[in-house]
Amino acid sequence: MRTRLKFTLLLVSVSGFLSLLFHLGWTSDVFRQERAWYHRFPKQDRGEPPTTPAAPAISIPIPSPVPPIALAMSVNAEITVSAGPEEPVPKPAPVAPPDKPPEQAKENPRLEVRLEFDENIDQVHTAEKNDWYSHADKGYHLLAAGDHAGAIDAFEQALELNPDRTELKLQLAYSALKLHRNRQAVRWFSAVVRDREPAPSFALRRQIEELENRWSADGYLIYRDQQDDFGPLTGPNLVQSQAGLELSWQPPGIGYNNGRKLALYGRLLWALEEESLSFSDRSYQGGVGLRYKPLSRHNLVLSVERLLEVGSFARNDWMLRAGYSLDHGTDWQPARRWWSWSLYVDAAMIRPRDPDIYLTFQAQGGPAFRLTEQMTVQPGGLVLVNWQQDRYRTAHLVEGGPGVKFRIYFNESRYEAWRSHIELAVDYRFRIAGNSLGGSGPVAILLFHF
CATH class of the missing domain: 2.40.160.40 (monomeric porin ompg)
Incomplete structure (x- = not known):
């Protein structure tokens, strides 16, 4: 190749390289922000943003305090329905006539059955929550000790009780990968990808590609x-x-x-x-x-x-x-x-x-x-x-x-x-x-x- 042609190609390649750098820099976010600043405030110094005029004072009337009786009624109403948090808040019951004994309004067998039923549900839910958490905690302790097989068993038991814990699926995938259980790792990595859609992690999908290749x-x-x-x-x-x-x-x-x-x-x-x-x-x-x-x-x-x-x-x-x-x-x-x-x-x-x-x-x-x-x-x-x-x-x-x-x-x-x-x-x-x-x-x- 002739020397003149070589230097011509060198000049073209270097010019193209510098033009590409200038184009990428000119279209970057930093230069866009700078151009937007100077277009918006052409006569002001870039280090001193424009001052905004103070807003006029607006007088807002202060509401009168709630009467003590209204406060007491609202507190009492909240207490009467606190036993059933998942139920819609009922309207306050009408006040009983003076000749009716006040104890009769409290003796409501229907209300007592509902309270007892709700408390049992809360106890069951709390026990299940503590149960999956205890399995997950056991799995993390086994993982820290290097027992990946035991950690897999604990994490799987936790997911049976609470299948929505994506972080446990990810720990299962990496633990299976450590034990050379490639098919099991692919299954759990795929479950994590599904949970994180529509924006799954690229690194996880690259890991699946390496395992399946x-x-x-x-x-x-x-x-x-x-x-x-x-x-x-x-x-x-x-x-x-x-x-x-x-x-x-x-x-x-x-x-x-x-x-x-x-x-x-x-x-x-x-x-x-x-x-x-x-x-x-x-x-x-x-x-x-x-x-x-x-x-x-x-x-x-x-x-x-x-x-x-x-x-x-x-x-x-x-x-x-x-x-x-x-x-x-x-x-x-x-x-x-x-x-x-x-x-x-x-x-x-x-x-x-x-x-x-x-x-x-x-x-x-x-x-x-x-x-x-x-x-x-x-x-x-x-x-x-x-x-x-x-x-x-x-x-x-x-x-x-x-x-x-x-x-x-x-x-x-x-x-x-x-x-x-x-x-x-x-x-x-x-x-x-x-x-x-x-x-x-x-x-x-x-x-x-x-």
Whole structure:
């Protein structure tokens, strides 16, 4: 690619990046509030809000106090009906004539039966309430002691008496997840989603999607400039345009165990012809392997793969691989904007008896914005380090630069969050150091996950 064209693409990409930041900032809530302030009060200082004229005094007549007799009647009327709080308040009974004994008005068998019946109902309701609460309290104590099986029994007994306690269903779901009872966890997570509709938690639906997932397919296409007018003409090449497809299967039961994952996968990789999108037939490389994530709270992934020769430039060998990553905000978020970043380290060894070693480090991040319900955009920066050593040579390349990513989510259900997405990333990478072929230039990456 010519140098003039490279700088033109760099100018276009940087201008587009700055324009996007200006547009997102101009349409943000902060700038909208500022613009609304100055449009409403153009001649006033922004730190001094306008003073509102004092309202005129209004004389309100003070009502006369209630006579003592009326107060006494109201108190007495409230006392006579306090035994039945769920019943409508009856009207005061007429005053008995003077010649009628006052005790006769109190001796009302119908009123006594109603009072006794209401008191029994209150006692039953109080006993039931205390009963479910005692089961729930027992469940929380067992949960604190680490007895998840006992906590499940206690929470289920509490829900039998009071089935509307959503927080107990959530505790049941997480306790079942701890005990590797995936089907039971899905059932209780789904019940919580139903209780919280029409605005269920995205995290709960993502958890159900991970538990229910069996098959997944991934693909990528990386196209980049492989020419460098100022670099070496021959040597190792770490900037090869390439593509790949992968199909993985997570077995039921052992495939997901409280954040630990096991999957079988097969994949096919190939390179692109130089300065073209055509596939290189001699570069097809196949592979089948086993991937395992042994830790619940850390994204450490170990894999063993058998490489299968398909093209004439491919190889038949064993590959051992380990990868570790940290990330924040890389998934869809319900907020309008958030920070997203990721760190990734990968190490691979091919042919253990006489190994070829491949090392990769990648760091990227920036603010993410939700443009629509299903589409997000993230402008940011990227730093990428590649190092490899084989029986012929050692190669390395350090590069970085600005870029922007667009992602579209789809394929959701009532209980499961977005299962699929398509992402387009455009970067301009500056060559910082290295002896690999290739130099500074634009890079386009197309990804899909299903």
